[in-house]
Amino acid sequence: MQLHxxxxxxxxxxxxxxxxxADLSMRRLARELEVSAGALYWHFANKQQxxxxxxxxxxxxxxxxxPVPQPWRDRIVGTCSRLRDALLSHTDGAELxxxxxxxxxxxxxxxxxxxxxxxxVDAGVAPDNAELAARTVVYYVLGFTADEQSRMQWDAAGADxxxxxxxxxxxxxxxxxxxVQLLVDGIRATRAQRV
Amino acid sequence: MQLHxxxxxxxxxxxxxxxxxADLSMRRLARELEVSAGALYWHFANKQQxxxxxxxxxxxxxxxxxPVPQPWRDRIVGTCSRLRDALLSHTDGAELxxxxxxxxxxxxxxxxxxxxxxxxVDAGVAPDNAELAARTVVYYVLGFTADEQSRMQWDAAGADxxxxxxxxxxxxxxxxxxxVQLLVDGIRATRAQRV
DNA sequence: ACCTGAACACCGTTCAAGT
DNA sequence: ACCTGAACACCGTTCAAGT
Numbered sequence: 201m202q203l204h205x206x207x208x209x210x211x212x213x214x215x216x217x218x219x220x221x222a223d224l225s226m227r228r229l230a231r232e233l234e235v236s237a238g239a240l241y242w243h244f245a246n247k248q249q250x251x252x253x254x255x256x257x258x259x260x261x262x263x264x265x266x267p268v269p270q271p272w273r274d275r276i277v278g279t280c281s282r283l284r285d286a287l288l289s290h291t292d293g294a295e296l297x298x299x300x301x302x303x304x305x306x307x308x309x310x311x312x313x314x315x316x317x318x319x320x321v322d323a324g325v326a327p328d329n330a331e332l333a334a335r336t337v338v339y340y341v342l343g344f345t346a347d348e349q350s351r352m353q354w355d356a357a358g359a360d361x362x363x364x365x366x367x368x369x370x371x372x373x374x375x376x377x378x379x380v381q382l383l384v385d386g387i388r389a390t391r392a393q394r395v
Numbered sequence: 396m397q398l399h400x401x402x403x404x405x406x407x408x409x410x411x412x413x414x415x416x417a418d419l420s421m422r423r424l425a426r427e428l429e430v431s432a433g434a435l436y437w438h439f440a441n442k443q444q445x446x447x448x449x450x451x452x453x454x455x456x457x458x459x460x461x462p463v464p465q466p467w468r469d470r471i472v473g474t475c476s477r478l479r480d481a482l483l484s485h486t487d488g489a490e491l492x493x494x495x496x497x498x499x500x501x502x503x504x505x506x507x508x509x510x511x512x513x514x515x516v517d518a519g520v521a522p523d524n525a526e527l528a529a530r531t532v533v534y535y536v537l538g539f540t541a542d543e544q545s546r547m548q549w550d551a552a553g554a555d556x557x558x559x560x561x562x563x564x565x566x567x568x569x570x571x572x573x574x575v576q577l578l579v580d581g582i583r584a585t586r587a588q589r590v
Numbered sequence: 591a592c593c594t595g596a597a598c599a600c601c602g603t604t605c606a607a608g609t
Numbered sequence: 610a611c612c613t614g615a616a617c618a619c620c621g622t623t624c625a626a627g628t
Contacts (some may be wrong), residue, residue: 238595
C-alpha cells in the first residue's frame, strides 16, 4: 500500500503522544510504518519539514475563530487559550511547536501570529508594530506552556509531593491567564505608539 | 595535564562560537580537548549539565547591575538589554540559553528571573505574581533574540537582498525595545492585582 | 513515481580496566 | 581520583538500484 504524507504525519503524532519528542526519530517512524527510512525522504525534504507538518496538525483547532465578531481583547484571550489547549493535548506539544516555529516550518503558527496581529491593529497598535506585539504574545504562550508541560512530566515521574498547596496561586490556568492579562494591558497601553 | 571543568566550558564556548550549537557534541568537544569522550562524564553528569554550564558562562555579564539604585522600569529595560547583548555575543546563544533554561539547568537564568521579579514587586505586582511577570519578560527576550539571531544567520548565508528598506522599522534594537516597553506597560497596569 | 538496502558520517552514554 | 578504549544502541541523510 502506498505511503501518503497524511499517514506519515498521523503516525508521527501517535509516536509523539506515546513516547515523546526524544523518541520521534525518522528511523523509528519508518519502522512503525513498515517502510525503510529512506522512503520518508521521498515525501519530506528533511526531519524539520516533517516536524513542521506535525506542528500544523496539532495547531489545526487554534485558528477556528468564533464567527461572531468579538472585541480585540477577547480575540487575544481566546486565541491564547486555544493555543495552550492544543499544545497540552500532545506530549511535548509546546516543545515541538516552539522548535517548528523558530525554524519557520509551521504555517499554522504564522496564521496564529496574523490573527493576533490583526487583533493588535484593532486595539490601535500601529501596523508596523502589530506583528511584534503578536509575536510577544506567542513567545509567552509557547514559553509558559513548555514550562508547564515539562513540570507536568517531572511531577508525573517524581510523584505526588506537596499536592495543591494553594489552589489559587497553584492553578496553572489562573497563572496563564494572569500573563495573558499582562500582555493585553501592555497592548492597550501601546495603542498608536510609534517606533 | 589535568582536565578541569573550566577548561571544558571554555572549549565548549569556543566550539559554539566557531561552528554553532549543531556541531557542539560531546565527542567533538573531547577531540578538541584531546581526551576521550568518556572523560567528560567524570566532570559532568550529562550533556544537558555541560550546556547549562556554558549558558551560565554566557550569562555572566547579565547580573552585574548598576550599583546606583534605579526605578523598576530602568532595571527591567537594563536587564533585558544586557540579556539580549549576552545572547547575541555567541553563535546560537539564544537557542542554547533557551534550551538550558527550559531544562532547568541554568542557575544564571534563575538569577535573572529573580532580578526581574524583584523589579516587578517594586512596581507593585503582588509577590505571588511577580515571578510570572518576570518569566513573561524572559520568554519575550529569549524568543525575540532567538528569532533575530536565526534571521541573522539566514541573511549571512542568503546574502544582501533588500538591505535596510526602512531604517526605523527595520532596526532590531528599536523593535526589541518596543516589546520591552509593551511588557513594562503591562506590568505597570498589573500593579497590586491578585489571581 | 515510489521505495529498498546499504552505506556514510556521525551521536550520547556506560563501564571494566588501567594509572 | 581521573582517564582510556571499546562497546551499546542508536541517529539523519543520500543514493544507486530496483519495481
